Amino acid sequence: MYPSVRVPLRNVNLSQRIEICWSGLGITVTADLDDRNAGLAEALWEALPYRSLQGHALVAGHHLFHVAPVHDLLHLPAAHRVDRRTVPDGTVFCSRLQHLGIKYGTLTEPMPATPVGQVVPGDLDALAEAGRAVWDSVYSSKKPVMAEVRRAGKVSGHRVPRLRAAAxxxxxxxxxxxxxxxxxxxxxxxxxxxxxxxxxxxxxxxxxxxxxxxxxxxxxxxxxxxxxxxxxxxxxxxxxxxxxxxxxxxxxxxxxxxxxxxxxxxxxxxxxxxxxxxxxxxxxxxxxxxxxxxxxxxxxxxxxxxxxxxxxxxxxxxxxxxxxx
Incomplete structure (x- = not known):
């Protein structure tokens, strides 16, 4: 049903390298966007930079997600779907739930997901550390953790885009x-x-x-x-x-x-x-x-x-x- 995870990533675009920063935790990871779902990756890229409340899966396992202020995620087609349980840790997803998600460990929910990139191997330990800290934030401490997603090496910032109507x-x-x-x-x-x-x-x-x-x-x-x-x-x-x-x-x-x-x-x-x-x-x-x-x-x-x-x-x-x- 799902593409084999052994298929190498195609056309990783190093010019579309992003950073996901949790400044309150002192952790930043880098990820490369790729062309598995190019339309979703491009919509995310064009929306950067932004900040959002960082969430954590409460049922599925070791998975981070947050609401991304990207209107087009609601409807853009996504041809490449995977069982997110089977893909490597550090896989970055965009979904029609308007989420940017990152797998950082074991997942149990058999949900078809649409990958758009991958955290670089050297940052996977930092990603797991962030995951554990966010779990504590959501489940216990209730101290919000904010994520910032930005183009690598570019300035920080935040905006919620506004659509216009003719009437x-x-x-x-x-x-x-x-x-x-x-x-x-x-x-x-x-x-x-x-x-x-x-x-x-x-x-x-x-x-x-x-x-x-x-x-x-x-x-x-x-x-x-x-x-x-x-x-x-x-x-x-x-x-x-x-x-x-x-x-x-x-x-x-x-x-x-x-x-x-x-x-x-x-x-x-x-x-x-x-x-x-x-x-x-x-x-x-x-x-x-x-x-x-x-x-x-x-x-x-x-x-x-x-x-x-x-x-x-x-x-x-x-x-x-x-x-x-």
Missing amino acids: PETDALIGEVHAETERIWLVPPQELVDVHDGRFRSGAGSYGTVLTTMLFVNGETRPLGYNVYSGLVRAAREGMPLPSLRHMARTLIAVPAEFLAYCGLEKLGTFTEQVLDHLERLQTRDDFVAVMAHMALYINCLGGWNLHLFPWQAGDRLVPAEAQR
């Missing part, structure tokens, strides 16, 4: 979503801090529980960004007619967003109402894509903070069944 009202809506995304990109949104501190203005949480609402906020936010909004972008780019796109948007986005607003994500609820009210004014495919792509990036940013803030260590008393035998 002035649509462009204004995009501007609002973009501004909020920038505001929370490197600083946790107060709404999510309140959720994880157990403050719910709506009274959410049966019998006064807190963990239950946190869990459902996490469970609803991720698919809303990963599947709904990113799926609408892909459907638009793949030619679905505008009336069908509007119908699918109404069908898919309202219910989870209403629930999340009730749980405390009121800004998301407001943006959702604006998007739904605006659907009939989206008269071009490009304007539709611009709105949905910005909503996807905003919600994926919320999802990243959710995963960081959630008290995963609360499950320490639970052990796998095989460990009980």
Whole structure:
């Protein structure tokens, strides 16, 4: 099903060498982009430099990922797919979940993935050190670790790119979503801090529980960004007619967003109402894509903070069944 990992990398482009820096850890690794998925690699290259909250896989194993502010990752085709369990440590991926991921050790999830490069061999030990430190950040300490991705040897920096719409009202809506995304990109949104501190203005949480609402906020936010909004972008780019796109948007986005607003994500609820009210004014495919792509990036940013803030260590008393035998 997947290409053999023994096939050598083709046409590694040393002019597209990147650095991934975790300044808070004092660790930087270098990676070379290649042509296995050239469109994805080029989109990443053109978006540099940027910074993002560094995340760590919570189920799959030794894997780092963060949300990359690259709108085109949502829809660009990727011809070369691998089983990420089988590829070398240090493989760099870009995904339609809008993630830049790096394998640094054993993975258990059989997920098809789209590689775009490879960490240089001399930096694999440093990569593993970063992986362990980020795991502690996400699972235990809750001290955020920021990643910076930049062209090797170039200056540091950060930007969240803004798409434009032809219609002035649509462009204004995009501007609002973009501004909020920038505001929370490197600083946790107060709404999510309140959720994880157990403050719910709506009274959410049966019998006064807190963990239950946190869990459902996490469970609803991720698919809303990963599947709904990113799926609408892909459907638009793949030619679905505008009336069908509007119908699918109404069908898919309202219910989870209403629930999340009730749980405390009121800004998301407001943006959702604006998007739904605006659907009939989206008269071009490009304007539709611009709105949905910005909503996807905003919600994926919320999802990243959710995963960081959630008290995963609360499950320490639970052990796998095989460990009980």
